[in-house]
Amino acid sequence: MCACLRLHAGARAAAAALSRAQGPGLGLGLGQGIKAWTCLTYGHRGLPGHVLSHSFGTSAVLRKDFIKDLEDQLNSIKQTALDALPGSSWTPLQTNPNLPPEQADIVIVGGGVMGWSVAYWLKQKERQRGGVKVVVVEKDPTYSRASTVLSAGGIRQQFSLAENILLSLHSAHFMKNINDHLGVLNEEPVDLQFNHSGYLFLASEDVAHIMEDNYKTQRYAGAKVSLLSPTQLKEKFPWINTDGVVLASYGLENEGWFDPWTLLSAFRRKAISMGVIPCSGEVTGFQYKINTVSNREGEQVSLRRISSVRVQMPNSLEYQPVECSIVVNAAGAFSGKVAQMLGIGSGPEDSLAGIPVPVEPRKRYIYVVHCPDGPGLDTPFLIDYSGVYFRREGLGGNYIAGTSPQEDEEPDTTDLEVDHQFFEDKVWPSLAHRVPAFESLKVTSAWAGFYDYNTFDQNGIIGMHPLINNMYFATGFSGHGLQHSPAVGRGLAELIIEGGYKTIDLSALDFRRILCHEPMLERNIV
Amino acid sequence: MITIEAVRGFLKVQSPGKVIDENPVSRCSVADSADFCSLLPKRETTHLARQGQANPGEREFSDTQVDAECSLVVNDRINYRNPNANFTFVPHNAPSLTANMAAVLRSLSGRCRSPALLLLVSGRLLSSSAVTKPALHSRFLLYLTKHFYDVEALLTWKSKFKRRGIFKKNVYYGYTEKLYGPNAAAAYFILNLKGGLRFRGHSDWFRADTFNWDFLNHKDCPLEEIDLSYSVINYEGIENFEGQKSLRSLSLKSCPEVDDWFLSRLHVFQDSLEELDISHCPKITTGGLAALRNLKGLKRLDVSSLPGISNPGLTVILLEEMLPKCDVIADGYTFDMPQKEETQR
Numbered sequence: 001m002c003a004c005l006r007l008h009a010g011a012r013a014a015a016a017a018l019s020r021a022q023g024p025g026l027g028l029g030l031g032q033g034i035k036a037w038t039c040l041t042y043g044h045r046g047l048p049g050h051v052l053s054h055s056f057g058t059s060a061v062l063r064k065d066f067i068k069d070l071e072d073q074l075n076s077i078k079q080t081a082l083d084a085l086p087g088s089s090w091t092p093l094q095t096n097p098n099l100p101p102e103q104a105d106i107v108i109v110g111g112g113v114m115g116w117s118v119a120y121w122l123k124q125k126e127r128q129r130g131g132v133k134v135v136v137v138e139k140d141p142t143y144s145r146a147s148t149v150l151s152a153g154g155i156r157q158q159f160s161l162a163e164n165i166l167l168s169l170h171s172a173h174f175m176k177n178i179n180d181h182l183g184v185l186n187e188e189p190v191d192l193q194f195n196h197s198g199y200l201f202l203a204s205e206d207v208a209h210i211m212e213d214n215y216k217t218q219r220y221a222g223a224k225v226s227l228l229s230p231t232q233l234k235e236k237f238p239w240i241n242t243d244g245v246v247l248a249s250y251g252l253e254n255e256g257w258f259d260p261w262t263l264l265s266a267f268r269r270k271a272i273s274m275g276v277i278p279c280s281g282e283v284t285g286f287q288y289k290i291n292t293v294s295n296r297e298g299e300q301v302s303l304r305r306i307s308s309v310r311v312q313m314p315n316s317l318e319y320q321p322v323e324c325s326i327v328v329n330a331a332g333a334f335s336g337k338v339a340q341m342l343g344i345g346s347g348p349e350d351s352l353a354g355i356p357v358p359v360e361p362r363k364r365y366i367y368v369v370h371c372p373d374g375p376g377l378d379t380p381f382l383i384d385y386s387g388v389y390f391r392r393e394g395l396g397g398n399y400i401a402g403t404s405p406q407e408d409e410e411p412d413t414t415d416l417e418v419d420h421q422f423f424e425d426k427v428w429p430s431l432a433h434r435v436p437a438f439e440s441l442k443v444t445s446a447w448a449g450f451y452d453y454n455t456f457d458q459n460g461i462i463g464m465h466p467l468i469n470n471m472y473f474a475t476g477f478s479g480h481g482l483q484h485s486p487a488v489g490r491g492l493a494e495l496i497i498e499g500g501y502k503t504i505d506l507s508a509l510d511f512r513r514i515l516c517h518e519p520m521l522e523r524n525i526v
Numbered sequence: 527m528i529t530i531e532a533v534r535g536f537l538k539v540q541s542p543g544k545v546i547d548e549n550p551v552s553r554c555s556v557a558d559s560a561d562f563c564s565l566l567p568k569r570e571t572t573h574l575a576r577q578g579q580a581n582p583g584e585r586e587f588s589d590t591q592v593d594a595e596c597s598l599v600v601n602d603r604i605n606y607r608n609p610n611a612n613f614t615f616v617p618h619n620a621p622s623l624t625a626n627m628a629a630v631l632r633s634l635s636g637r638c639r640s641p642a643l644l645l646l647v648s649g650r651l652l653s654s655s656a657v658t659k660p661a662l663h664s665r666f667l668l669y670l671t672k673h674f675y676d677v678e679a680l681l682t683w684k685s686k687f688k689r690r691g692i693f694k695k696n697v698y699y700g701y702t703e704k705l706y707g708p709n710a711a712a713a714y715f716i717l718n719l720k721g722g723l724r725f726r727g728h729s730d731w732f733r734a735d736t737f738n739w740d741f742l743n744h745k746d747c748p749l750e751e752i753d754l755s756y757s758v759i760n761y762e763g764i765e766n767f768e769g770q771k772s773l774r775s776l777s778l779k780s781c782p783e784v785d786d787w788f789l790s791r792l793h794v795f796q797d798s799l800e801e802l803d804i805s806h807c808p809k810i811t812t813g814g815l816a817a818l819r820n821l822k823g824l825k826r827l828d829v830s831s832l833p834g835i836s837n838p839g840l841t842v843i844l845l846e847e848m849l850p851k852c853d854v855i856a857d858g859y860t861f862d863m864p865q866k867e868e869t870q871r
Contacts, residue, residue, distance in 0.1 A: 176761065176787045180689060185682055186668060196790040196817035224793070236822070252793045252820060256813065377844035378819035395812065395840050 099320040100279035100311050104135040106496070107309045107324040109283045109338055110331035111138025112148040113260065113482055114474050116267035117489030118328055120182070123274040125497045130275065132497070135322060137311050139282035145416060147332050148264050148482060150449030152366060152400055154257040154381050154391065155483035156199040157223035158249055160214045160523040161459065165221040166504045167484040172254035174486035175263075182270040190266040192258040197392065198251040200237075200380040202434075207385060208247045210523050215249060224253040239375045240382075241436055250380065257381060257391060260482050267485075283331075285310040285341055287321065288468075301352070304342060305469040326496060327471045333361030333450035335475035342468055352467055355515055359461070359476040362453035363411045366402045367423050371441040374399060388430040390438075398444070403427050418446040451479045457519035462488060463495065463510030472496060473511070692783060695719060696763035709748055712767040713741045719763070722753040726772055748772045755779035755803075761787045764794075772798050779828075780806035786814025793820040805830035805858070812841055816848075824852045831858030 083090040106122060108115045119136050126132045143149045155175075157168045174181060179189045203211040211227075218225045228250050230242040236250075272278060288304040295301050306327050312319040331338045339345070339357035347353025369390075379392040379399075390401035403426055405411065411419060423443060432439045454461060454476035461476040474492050477484060487504060494502045501507065513520055659665070670677040695718075703711035709725075713732065716723045720734040725747035732741050749770045760783035767773070773795050778784050784807045792799070799821055804810060811834040818824070827849065835841050838859040846854050 183685075185678060185685070186671060191811075193811070193813060194786060195813035196786055197813075197819070253790050256816075258813075376847045377816050377841075378848045395837055395844060 096313065096318060098280060098313060099318070100135050100137065100281065100322050101133070101277060102320065103133070103323045104277070105133045105324065106135070106326045106328060107322055108134065108136045108328040108330055109309070110329070110335070110475075111136050111141075111268075111278065112143075112146050112330065112332050113264045113267065113485045114148075114332065114477075114488065115328070115330035116264060116271055117485040118330060118474060118492050119276045119489075120267050120271040120274070121489040121493035122496065123271060123276055124181075125493045127497075134271075134276045135279055135324075136271070136276060137279045137281055137283055137309070139280070139314070141280045141314075143264075145450065147450050147452060149261050150366075150416075150447060151260050151482045152257065152391065152402070153260045153482065154199065154255075156251060156255045156381070157218060157221075158199055158201055158214065158225060158251060158255075160210070160217060161520060162217055162221050163504065163506055163508055164459070164480070164484070164522060165218055165223055167487040167506075168480075169222055169254065170487040170490075170504060171483055171485065174490075175258070176254075178266065182266040184270055184273045187269065190262065192262050192266075194256055194258040195392075196253075196256045197378065198253075198255045198380045199249075200251075200382045201249040202245045202382070202384050203247045203249070204244050204385045205246045211247050211249055214523065224251065226250050226252055237375065237378070237380075239435055239437055241434055243433070245385075255381075263482070263485070279311060281311040281313050281320075283309055283338060283341075284312045284319065286327075288342065299351075301467070303467055303469055306342070306471060325470060328474060328492065328496075329471055330474045332452040332475060332481070333359070335359045335452060335473065339465075339471075339473075342471070344465065344467065352515055357461070357465075357473070357476075358456040358514060359452050359454055361413045361450040363413050363416065363448050364402060364404065364451055364479070365411075365418050365422055365446060365448050366400055367418075367427065367443050368393065368445040369399050369401055369438070369441045370397055370444050371399060371438055372397045373437045374441070375435065375437070382434070384430055384434050386430045388427055388434070390431060390435075399438075399441075401427055401431055403430070413450065416448040416450075418448050420446065452476055452481060453478045456514050457521050459520055459522050460484065460488065460509050461511060461514070462492060462506050465511050466515065692758050692760060693762070695758050696760050696766075698762070698765050706742065707745045708769050710742055710745045712749055712770060713744075715763070715766040716752060716754065717741070719754060719757040719759055721755070721757050721759075723749050724751040726750040751775040751777075753777045754781065757781055758783050759788075760784070761791060764788065764791050768794050770795075774798060775801035777801075777803040778807060779803050782808060785809035786811055786817060789814040790817035792818070796820045797823060799824060801826040803828040805832065808833050810834050812836065815841060815845060818845070819848055822849070822851075824849055826853050826855070828855045830856055 082088060108119055115136050115138070119134050122132055122134050140146060155168060155172060157165050157172070159165050159168065175192060175194065178192060182190055201211065215225060215227055226249075228236065228248040230245050230248075233240060233245065233248045234242050268278070286306050287308045287310070288306045290302045290304055292300050292302045306324070308321040308323045309327060310319055310321050329335050329338050336357050336359045339359075343353065345354065345356025374397055375392070377392075377395075381389065381391040383389040386403070388401065388403040390399050392398075393400045401423075405422070405426070411422075420443070423446070428438075428441075431441075452475055456476075458478040459476070460478075460481070461473045464470075464472055472492060472495065474488055475481075481488075488506075491501055491504055491506045494500065508520060660668075667677070667681070671681060699711045699715050702714050706714075713723055713725075717732065717734050717737060722731050722733040723741075724731050725741075725744045726749070727747055728744065731751075731753075749767065750772060751774060752767065752770075755777050756779065759778070759781055776792075776795070776799060778788075781804075784804065786809070789804070789810065792802075800823060802818075802821065802824060805828045810832050815829070815835065818827070827845070829835075829842065829845065832838070838856065839861045842854055842856045842859075846852070
């Protein structure tokens with residue numbers, strides 16, 4: 001290219017650079033370009049041959065800069081030209097690219113592990129490529145207050161409810177073959193860092209019979225659990241003080257803990273590679289249609305059908321109403337608030353509409369302690385009958401401990417500040433009593449997270465609400481949502497796409513028990 | 527806000543209150559486009575020498591001083607049009623981690639418009655050598671995969687078929703068991719996987735290279751020693767010999783499919799197993815070695831040259847503590863101390 005053509009191009013580049021705000025267009029700023037060119041060539045003194053520069057010299061260095069400058073501008077104009085060509089994604093109406101699409105088939109409120117698990121399974125079960133358009137809305141992309149990443153990450157099959165046992169078992173099988181499920185071509189394999197150390201539940205005299213019943217249920221459902229007497233316990237774990245322990249239940253297989261962030265990222269990565277659309281925003285409202293019918297007693301019941309979800313962008317007043325046909329409420333600790341936006345709970349006291357979704361956030365603390373003489377590699381996730389639990393973290397003598405406070409001493413849920421006095425009063429005494437080596441430990445760090453606590457019976461709520469025709473719930477797991485997430489996601493996807501549960505029958509965990517006031521209590525909640 | 531602190535050449539990644547990973551480690555993959563303005567060190571900007579930007583989206587940092595603190599604003603909108611973009615965070619010619627901390631970020635799929643950064647932290651050990659470019663044909667295949675659905679589908683099928691092959695090898699020999707009994711079925715399964723076995727009460731080994739049908743004569747003898755080295759046995763395959771209550775020795779040297787879940791299933795042999803050899807198995811990590819806690823009767827354990835465990839010295843010590851009666855053999859590791867920073871300066 002000869003020098004004069006290059007200068008022409010440079011002028012156009014300069015023009016384009018000047019008129020960038022109006023968008024690209026080669027013919028646009030030609031007049032301006034000529035003006036700019038004259039500016040360039042005549043310099044600030046108006047004499048030809050001088051470059052536009054702040055110094056008065058015309059040394060070789062400056063000339064090289066000028067040519068490099070021109071080359072840069074040529075590159076940028078090439079860029080804008082390519083953008084204008086068909087096939088590129090440039091539009092003259094520059095809208096906020098972070099808005100969710102205007103229409104979607106299924107909107108999932110909440111981007112934690114439960115939401116992304118549902119998204120993945122929906123895409124896995126759609127019958128043809130692009131069958132369902134799924135949008136996942138998450139209000140906090142840093143996950144600073146999300147329950148998933150603040151969880152201790154344990155998985156166990158030692159529950160008293162058969163559905164819970166099956167959910168955990170199937171989730172463990174999922175994690176066993178996680179790369180077959182969530183592996184993306186040419187990406188790194190998923191490494192959950194699963195520690196197969198098992199759970200150990202200790203029972204005192206008054207709860208030993210419950211433990212034996214649970215053991216029978218667990219073995220019937222297929223979990224590999226064993227019962228230990230105090231002597232066997234002492235033999236296996238010489239560091240335990242078996243004072244007051246009458247029976248212990250020890251998981252042999254498929255139990256342990258893993259990294260929740262990795263699972264979340266794996267679900268997310270795979271779902272996005274299958275075409276799920278992530279969106280950062282907060283759901284602030286719904287638009288719905290009301291259909292009033294009368295029931296057998298002659299009362300008027302108003303059924304709502306959501307027509308669009310109002311998603312508000314972070315730190316902005318901008319919002320996008322997403323028209324959708326199905327909404328999945330996987331908002332975790334804040335699902336009660338989302339349901340409130342639809343009027344659940346604000347009807348007359350004795351009607352169905354008056355019963356709110358009983359999920360609220362409850363703050364729980366986890367303390368990281370360091371004890372060099374503590375138990376070694378075979379430390380299970382030990383849960384004492386007093387409610388105190390601890391597990392090993394890494395190989396350097398660090399442990400994670402915590403407990404659930406009593407009902408009347410629930411901490412305030414406005415923030416995630418840690419109460420260190422709680423450790424001294426409630427956690428340490430029981431820890432030191434159970435493991436004498438923990439009398440000399442040091443708290444190195446602590447954090448707090450929310451449980452999506454189901455105040456009704458501390459078990460998950462999965463399924464549709466009878467008063468809202470197209471909202472599905474997958475929330476209220478009260479501390480064991482993470483370990484159930486793969487199986488719950490699959491169950492909910494089966495419900496949505498295939499119309500019924502195919503692998504595990506979770507109909508016992510739906511809304512009916514809440515509306516009929518029949519709690520299904522889990523007798524092994526930590 | 528997830529903070530990455532470079533402290534004395536070690537990367538410490540933490541989210542509020544929780545230490546995710548604290549090791550000379552943290553392979554951080556940053557997925558998607560690099561609007562790097564948000565990844566600037568909070569202070570000591572002069573210490574980071576920004577070298578020329580080759581393409582938009584590629585920035586290279588080389589750091590001579592290691593006490594800069596970078597806060598990554600995790601702004602998580604993956605550009606879903608380019609799902610396969612990924613970045614790797616590797617040191618720039620760093621045989622010694624202490625001196626240099628550098629990030630090479632590269633967008634693999636061309637122009638990405640939206641400023642989107644997602645930080646994925648995997649707890650993998652950072653290799654101390656610089657990343658070598660893969661071979662030309664695999665780079666070409668990668669290019670084709672990113673631009674053509676057909677190639678992507680073909681490669682997905684290839685990996686699926688491979689997995690199906692392994693699954694078929696480990697299938698449950700129910701028919702054989704119904705006809706000949708569990709011992710003969712287990713023996714046939716092991717011989718089909720090209721392993722070797724020895725019955726209790728007999729001293730001769732049955733191997734696949736000298737295959738004959740004589741093992742059918744010992745239908746009533748349980749198995750005592752099984753050698754499945756170099757085979758594709760996996761978690762499902764254990765079902766074939768799960769019922770062998772008098773299994774004394776199991777050798778799984780260099781099996782590519784033996785992973786932590788396999789080890790966790792070995793608890794069925796906790797009363798009888800005395801020797802276990804799991805050296806050179808690539809998929810075993812420390813979490814799986816914790817699963818050996820049930821095998822209290824173990825007398826000899828070989829964990830040499832396991833590439834998956836990160837702190838071999840410490841792990842071996844903890845293993846010895848966990849299994850007091852056991853003789854732990856751990857060759858093939860170099861137990862080096864990390865270099866002190868003073869010598870670098």
